[in-house]
Amino acid sequence: MKKRSIQAILILTISLLVVGLVGCGNKTDSxxxxxxxxxxxxxxxxxxxxxxxxxxDPESIDWMYTGASPTRxxxxxxxxxLFALDQDYQSRPMIAEDYEISDDQTVxxxxxxxxxxxxxxxxxxxxxxxxxxxxxxVVSGVGENASQYIEEVKEIDEYTxxxxxxxxxxxxxxxFSAPKQALMIxxxxxxxxxxxxxxxxxxxIGTGPYKFEKWDKGNEILLTKFADYAARDEDWxxxxxxxxxxxxxxxxxxxxxxxxxxxGLKTDLYDYAQSxxxxxxxxxxxxxxxxxxxxxxxxxxxxxNKAKEPFEDLQVRQALNYALxxxxxxxSVYGNEEFYAFDxxxxxxxxxxxxxxxxxxxxxxxxxxxxxxxxxxxxxxxEPITIMYSNNFERYEKTAEIAKQQLExxxxxxxxxxxxxxxxxEKWGDPDNWDLVVIGWSTRFSPNELGxxxxxxxxSGFYESKRWEKLLDEWSNVDTEEEKQDVLAxxxxxxxxxxxxxxxxxxxxxxxxxxxxxxxxxxxGPRFWNTYKSE
Numbered sequence: 001m002k003k004r005s006i007q008a009i010l011i012l013t014i015s016l017l018v019v020g021l022v023g024c025g026n027k028t029d030s031x032x033x034x035x036x037x038x039x040x041x042x043x044x045x046x047x048x049x050x051x052x053x054x055x056x057d058p059e060s061i062d063w064m065y066t067g068a069s070p071t072r073x074x075x076x077x078x079x080x081x082l083f084a085l086d087q088d089y090q091s092r093p094m095i096a097e098d099y100e101i102s103d104d105q106t107v108x109x110x111x112x113x114x115x116x117x118x119x120x121x122x123x124x125x126x127x128x129x130x131x132x133x134x135x136x137x138v139v140s141g142v143g144e145n146a147s148q149y150i151e152e153v154k155e156i157d158e159y160t161x162x163x164x165x166x167x168x169x170x171x172x173x174x175x176f177s178a179p180k181q182a183l184m185i186x187x188x189x190x191x192x193x194x195x196x197x198x199x200x201x202x203x204x205i206g207t208g209p210y211k212f213e214k215w216d217k218g219n220e221i222l223l224t225k226f227a228d229y230a231a232r233d234e235d236w237x238x239x240x241x242x243x244x245x246x247x248x249x250x251x252x253x254x255x256x257x258x259x260x261x262x263x264g265l266k267t268d269l270y271d272y273a274q275s276x277x278x279x280x281x282x283x284x285x286x287x288x289x290x291x292x293x294x295x296x297x298x299x300x301x302x303x304x305n306k307a308k309e310p311f312e313d314l315q316v317r318q319a320l321n322y323a324l325x326x327x328x329x330x331x332s333v334y335g336n337e338e339f340y341a342f343d344x345x346x347x348x349x350x351x352x353x354x355x356x357x358x359x360x361x362x363x364x365x366x367x368x369x370x371x372x373x374x375x376x377x378x379x380x381x382x383e384p385i386t387i388m389y390s391n392n393f394e395r396y397e398k399t400a401e402i403a404k405q406q407l408e409x410x411x412x413x414x415x416x417x418x419x420x421x422x423x424x425x426e427k428w429g430d431p432d433n434w435d436l437v438v439i440g441w442s443t444r445f446s447p448n449e450l451g452x453x454x455x456x457x458x459x460s461g462f463y464e465s466k467r468w469e470k471l472l473d474e475w476s477n478v479d480t481e482e483e484k485q486d487v488l489a490x491x492x493x494x495x496x497x498x499x500x501x502x503x504x505x506x507x508x509x510x511x512x513x514x515x516x517x518x519x520x521x522x523x524x525g526p527r528f529w530n531t532y533k534s535e
Contacts, residue, residue, distance in 0.1 A: 045532035053255040053273035056392040056421035062199040067180035069442045079184035079206035083177040087237030091177040108163040116230045119211040126155040131191035140181035145448045169476045174446040209245035221252040246532035272513045278339035295522045297509035298442040303501040307431040307462035315378035317499040322371035323410045330505045333398040340505040359492030371410040384413040385435035390424040396438045429458045443524045463500040
């Protein structure tokens with residue numbers, strides 16, 4: 001009886017073990033199946049080429065060196081920043097792993113992700129980050145402003161740096177995250193070799209999901225998938241978090257004519273096209289196999305050259321502002337009201353942490369008689385003034401043409417001159433070449449990024465203002481939302497009092513994509529990670 005009981009127990013135990021093993025085997029198979037399905041799904045998405053009809057050939061692909069949108073739109077596929085903005089414009093660590101701020105808010109200890117490879121096979125260390133920060137403080141307008149507050153950047157160990165400030169500067173992480181003239185992390189040797197010069201094609205080495213392959217200027221920029229890319233896991237969106245490179249290649253192909261872009265999408269010559277005229281929105285909506293992509297994109301402005309007559313005279317700038325019928329310009333340039341908004345603030349209402357409507361009363365002050373009176377009492381002597389614009393963008397051309405008409409109605413003599421994008425940027429740097437420029441400034445995310453207000457720069461028309469410098473200093477020390485709003489309102493007011501530029505309208509950009517391009521998420525510019533093409 002005892003033996004039988006033992007045998008029964010043994011048989012039952014063995015049976016349970018067998019069942020357990022079978023059960024475990026089933027669970028393992030389930031996991032393996034899920035992994036296989038995931039790999040299979042990714043394999044199905046991967047491969048091929050996305051062809052992007054690109055409106056302008058960049059001056060440079062050095063994302064740190066210039067704030068131009070064509071540079072950013074190519075550069076952020078190749079390079080990554082120490083911190084980056086997420087879908088909601090909040091700073092997130094990117095090459096950084098984590099950070100701590102001292103109690104007195106003057107020391108930032110930043111740890112760096114380990115085993116992040118550059119495209120040349122080396123890996124990111126503290127030395128590379130420090131060299132990148134050093135260069136950023138010299139060549140980037142955002143970095144140059146931050147450098148006033150940075151006392152020292154030093155290595156703690158191979159994957160940790162310490163940034164010491166000379167005073168509290170609450171904008172530091174926002175500056176580190178700026179998607180214009182960005183703090184992109186590059187190898188130390190390249191940062192030191194390039195110095196104050198833009199990166200040469202052979203120096204375009206980053207950590208991004210795509211790597212630079214070649215640039216046929218005026219025709220095409222080719223990027224290829226970086227097989228060893230070290231992705232983050234977080235689903236943050238924007239320029240932050242996980243980035244998956246599904247395409248084998250990205251081809252940015254320079255195409256100036258929007259109608260050629262549309263026809264190219266219809267015939268599968270292109271998969272994505274940038275900066276389409278809003279007048280064509282209904283055509284796009286009614287076209288099969290084509291989808292509109294929209295996103296906020298800053299605003300168009302007219303900047304006077306304050307380094308010489310006549311616009312060094314505030315009265316002439318005031319005459320300019322009163323002479324421009326912004327409502328008429330907007331209707332003529334954009335057509336569809338969905339793509340522009342009248343707002344005199346420095347930031348977009350969507351940017352809740354940065355927006356204030358206060359201080360904008362002088363935005364829509366169109367008054368021809370007042371403009372004539374101001375011009376008559378100013379130092380303007382009747383000499384022709386030159387309005388310069390880039391002919392790569394139809395909206396700049398239309399704005400310049402209508403502004404010319406309106407300025408001539410109050411007594412200005414006006415000449416128009418246009419250049420393709422790269423030449424336009426070159427001409428812009430010399431004050432002898434222009435009196436007014438028409439330009440669009442894409443969305444900015446901090447007062448320190450507002451290049452159209454850069455002290456003494458060609459971008460700002462050689463603006464000099466102690467008042468603006470003081471406000472930037474105040475911004476760096478604000479703590480409460482009330483203080484932020486007070487400074488933002490005063491910033492708006494300063495722009496309309498001193499008129500370093502005249503704002504036209506807030507823009508919503510219209511791009512288009514083929515319906516074969518899947519899971520694409522719009523933000524503030526074209527991005528081709530985490531998206532794929534279904535043939």
